[in-house]
Amino acid sequence: MLFKDLNLIEPILRSLETEGYTTPTPIQEKAIPIALSGKDLLGSAQTGTGKTAAFAIPILQQLHKAKQVGKQYKSIKALILTPTRELAIQIDESIAAYGRNLDIKHLVIYGGVAQNAQITALRSGIDILVATPGRLLDFMEQGFINLAFVKIFVLDEADRMLDMGFIYDVKAIIAKLPEKRQTLFFSATMPNEIAKLADSILHEPVRVEVTPVSSTSKTIVQSMYFVEKTEKTNLLIHILSDKTIERVLVFTRTKHGADKVVNELKYAGIQAEAIHGNKSQNARQKALANFKSGETPVLVATDIAARGIDIENLTHVINYGLPSEPETYIHRIGRTGRAGSNGIALSFCDREEMSLLRDIQKLLGKTVPVVKGHPFQMAVVLQDAQKKSPKKP
Numbered sequence: 001m002l003f004k005d006l007n008l009i010e011p012i013l014r015s016l017e018t019e020g021y022t023t024p025t026p027i028q029e030k031a032i033p034i035a036l037s038g039k040d041l042l043g044s045a046q047t048g049t050g051k052t053a054a055f056a057i058p059i060l061q062q063l064h065k066a067k068q069v070g071k072q073y074k075s076i077k078a079l080i081l082t083p084t085r086e087l088a089i090q091i092d093e094s095i096a097a098y099g100r101n102l103d104i105k106h107l108v109i110y111g112g113v114a115q116n117a118q119i120t121a122l123r124s125g126i127d128i129l130v131a132t133p134g135r136l137l138d139f140m141e142q143g144f145i146n147l148a149f150v151k152i153f154v155l156d157e158a159d160r161m162l163d164m165g166f167i168y169d170v171k172a173i174i175a176k177l178p179e180k181r182q183t184l185f186f187s188a189t190m191p192n193e194i195a196k197l198a199d200s201i202l203h204e205p206v207r208v209e210v211t212p213v214s215s216t217s218k219t220i221v222q223s224m225y226f227v228e229k230t231e232k233t234n235l236l237i238h239i240l241s242d243k244t245i246e247r248v249l250v251f252t253r254t255k256h257g258a259d260k261v262v263n264e265l266k267y268a269g270i271q272a273e274a275i276h277g278n279k280s281q282n283a284r285q286k287a288l289a290n291f292k293s294g295e296t297p298v299l300v301a302t303d304i305a306a307r308g309i310d311i312e313n314l315t316h317v318i319n320y321g322l323p324s325e326p327e328t329y330i331h332r333i334g335r336t337g338r339a340g341s342n343g344i345a346l347s348f349c350d351r352e353e354m355s356l357l358r359d360i361q362k363l364l365g366k367t368v369p370v371v372k373g374h375p376f377q378m379a380v381v382l383q384d385a386q387k388k389s390p391k392k393p
Contacts, residue, residue, distance in 0.1 A: 006032050009061055011101035016057075019097055025050035027210040032058055035184055040205040042198055043186040049210050052094045055080070055154045055184045060099045062152065063127050067103065076145070078128045078152040081173065083160045085110040085132060086288065091156070092130045104128060111135040112280065119144055133161070133169035140176065147176045155201075158187035158194050167193065174201055189327050220337035222345045224357070224368040229350040231376040232320060233264045238375060239318070239346065240270055240298065247291065248316040250300045251332050253323065258300045261320060265298060272298035303328055311335065319347035322356040326363040346371075351378070 003016050003024055016022070024032065027045045034041050035058030045051050059078045066077075082088050092108035099106070106128040109118045115135075122144055129136075129145070139145040153174075155161075161170050185198050185205070198205075227235050240248065252258045255276040265272040273287040273296045290296035292311060303323065317336045323329050329347075336343025347368065349357050361367050 001029055007036065008032075008057065009064065011064070012057060012061060012098060015098050015100050018100070021053075024053075025210075027051050027208065028054045028057075030208045030210065031055070031184075034206045034208065035059075035182075036061060038062075038182055040182060040202045041184045042202055042205040042207045043184065044190060044207070044209040045186065045188065051156075051186055052091055053098065055156070055186070056091065056095050057098055059128060059152055059154070060095065060102055060104055063104055064102045066151075075149045076126060076129045076147065077150065078154070079147060079150050079177070080128065080130045080154040080156060081133060081136070081161075081170065082130065082156040083132065083164050083166060084157075085112060086284065087157065088130050088132050089285075095128060095130070106130065109135045109139065111138070113282075115139070133166045133173060136173060137169055140173075147173070148178060150177055150181055152182045152184070153177055154184045154186070156186050158185060158197065159189045159191060162191065162194055167197070171197070188331060219341060220333055220343040220345050222333065222347070222368045224347050224349055224370050225374060225376075226370065226378040227348050227350060227374075227376050228378055229352065232348050232350065233261065235348060235374065235376040236261070236318065236320060237265065237268045237270065240265070245297075245316055247294060247297050247311070247314060248299075248318055249291075249311070249314060249335050250298060250318045250320050251323070252300060252302060253321045255302055257321065258302055261300045265300075270298060271296055272300055274300045276302040303332070313341065315342070315344060317343070317345045319345070322347060322349055322353045322360065324356065326356075326359040329360045330363070 001024060002022055004013055006024065006029070008016075027043065027049045028051075031041060031043055031051070031054035035055060043051060043054065059080075063077055080091055082091060088108050088110050092106060095104075095106045105124075105126045107118070107121045107126045108130040109122075110132040111134045115138075118135075119139070122139070136145065140147070155170065158170075161167055183202055183205075185202055187194050187198070190198075225235060236250070239245070250261065250272075252261055255278050258274040258276050262272045262274045273290060275284050275287045279287070287296065287299065291299040300320075314336045317333050319329070319332060323332065333343070333345035336345060357368075
């Protein structure tokens with residue numbers, strides 16, 4: 001199937017052609033017709049499946065058609081709520097790209113920066129608002145934003161909203177939306193609280209599921225390194241000495257850990273930058289821009305900061321520390337091997353992380369291949385760490 005088979009209007013097709021897109025991803029192929037029909041949608045898709053276009057394109061087309069027939073709604077017509085500043089910015093950039101041939105005004109708002117420019121843009125009138133929960137609530141309380149006329153609401157990365165503690169903010173925002181609206185709900189995982197939220201705000205939704213959360217892309221080659229905790233940085237430096245690795249995203253569990261790894265890499269002569277919640281918005285955007293351009297070959301990130309990172313042709317992801325939640329492992333390595341391309345995911349496991357590894361392998365239903373004979377291999381590898389986890393029924 002091609003994008004032209006999805007009943008998209010010519011201006012959007014031209015924009016997609018300019019971007020070099022001709023074939024929709026599975027989530028786009030399934031979700032776009034549903035969203036265009038005006039029905040509520042419950043989308044379950046892991047990161048890197050192209051879900052931004054799955055909701056951005058239908059929103060642009062519906063608002064354009066409404067304008068063509070003379071329907072002019074007051075205030076904001078579509079609201080897209082997303083957990084991180086990075087993801088909000090990327091969604092807004094995607095809307096700009098897909099809607100470049102349409103007269104649709106859009107704006108992104110997020111915290112961590114002065115509000116004056118965002119308020120000025122709001123006052124000029126917009127059609128689509130992309131926002132993070134905190135800044136949106138702040139503007140609502142100040143009287144700058146009224147959601148009473150929203151026709152389409154998108155809740156993106158709902159599970160991450162829960163992880164980041166935004167769920168009560170999200171519920172407060174939803175309470176201000178009109179009851180009669182179209183809702184597009186996306187979540188990579190469906191914990192109980194998120195499932196209950198979906199049930200409470202969706203009306204007879206059509207469910208779209210692409211790639212269950214317990215699976216990873218077949219194009220990603222996974223490897224596990226058993227290593228003492230004190231030798232992890234030396235192992236990382238050893239791996240990064242491979243000149244064929246041009247760009248790599250390294251995950252740490254903590255902000256302090258990310259900064260520490262960056263400092264140790266720089267001391268070893270490897271250019272690296274960190275991205276996490278303690279960094280200013282400008283610093284985060286600069287680090288991300290340097291990474292995208294290739295100026296900085298290594299980006300060290302925490303899970304929350306990295307959720308919105310979308311880097312084309314990212315070949316390597318390294319788990320410096322295993323995540324406490326096995327689903328997060330899948331989200332992390334999903335940064336590579338996107339849209340059918342090949343990717344490599346390397347993970348470090350020390351003695352204290354053996355139980356985390358077992359949880360990951362239980363979720364995957366298989367063992368992750370172990371790299372043996374590397375210079376920093378753990379002196380004694382616990383035997384039960386390599387037990388094959390039972391496959392899911």
